[in-house]
Amino acid sequence: AQSVTQLGSHVSVSEGALVLLRCNYSSSVPPYLFWYVQYPNQGLQLLLKYTTGATLVKGINGFEAEFKKSETSFHLTKPSAHMSDAAEYFCAVSRQGGSEKLVFGKGTKLTVNP
Amino acid sequence: EAEVAQSPRYKITEKSQAVAFWCDPISGHATLYWYRQILGQGPELLVQFQDESVVDDSQLPKDRFSAERLKGVDSTLKIQPAELGDSAMYLCASSLGVAGELFFGEGSRLTVL
Numbered sequence: 001a002q003s004v005t006q007l008g009s010h011v012s013v014s015e016g017a018l019v020l021l022r023c024n025y026s027s028s029v030p031p032y033l034f035w036y037v038q039y040p041n042q043g044l045q046l047l048l049k050y051t052t053g054a055t056l057v058k059g060i061n062g063f064e065a066e067f068k069k070s071e072t073s074f075h076l077t078k079p080s081a082h083m084s085d086a087a088e089y090f091c092a093v094s095r096q097g098g099s100e101k102l103v104f105g106k107g108t109k110l111t112v113n114p
Numbered sequence: 115e116a117e118v119a120q121s122p123r124y125k126i127t128e129k130s131q132a133v134a135f136w137c138d139p140i141s142g143h144a145t146l147y148w149y150r151q152i153l154g155q156g157p158e159l160l161v162q163f164q165d166e167s168v169v170d171d172s173q174l175p176k177d178r179f180s181a182e183r184l185k186g187v188d189s190t191l192k193i194q195p196a197e198l199g200d201s202a203m204y205l206c207a208s209s210l211g212v213a214g215e216l217f218f219g220e221g222s223r224l225t226v227l
Contacts, residue, residue, distance in 0.1 A: 009154075034214045043118070043205055043218030044157070051213050090156050094214050101147075101170055102214055104156030
């Protein structure tokens with residue numbers, strides 16, 4: 001079975017500070033990994049994904065994540081937080097394949113302070 | 115920009131009543147998903163359709179939940195009877211089948227009293 005663990009249900013940063021949201025995965029087969037963002041009362045939106053190839057992936061809104069197989073991690077970072085980044089962020093894993101289901105973590109709520 | 119449409123956005127019902135949610139995916143998306151998101155948790159897959167066929171409903175509580183996608187386009191998720199523990203956001207998503215690229219609707223928030 002596949003699973004993800006997001007460390008920290010709440011993260012608070014100051015505007016302009018580094019954003020680091022942590023995700024560790026468990027998978028018996030090579031995984032596909034994803035980060036989704038959810039703004040209040042909205043659905044989820046794909047930020048970025050890792051499937052194969054380059055382990056550092058860039059997404060929308062200046063976010064990036066690095067797949068580290070040795071650490072079974074896929075942490076999300078952004079060099080400088082903006083007020084508009086305040087949202088809930090979900091890490092997800094799936095088996096390789098086009099229509100394999102996503103298994104989501106419990107989410108990390110990011111607060112950005114002025 | 116094409117979107118996944120869901121209705122109703124909000125539904126309040128009493129326990130033991132029936133409730134239904136509707137989803138219209140992005141045109142051309144063959145794969146449709148229903149997820150349940152309990153407050154403070156990540157989304158959990160209830161059912162996955164490929165066209166009109168169910169691909170995965172292993173986490174769907176079949177004694178009270180049903181889902182259909184009769185013509186392979188829009189879909190309905192029904193709960194009968196509703197229980198207090200069903201209070202959650204019900205999210206519909208669709209996909210072209212590209213790995214993990216799901217497009218979510220805004221969700222239907224259910225409150226069971």
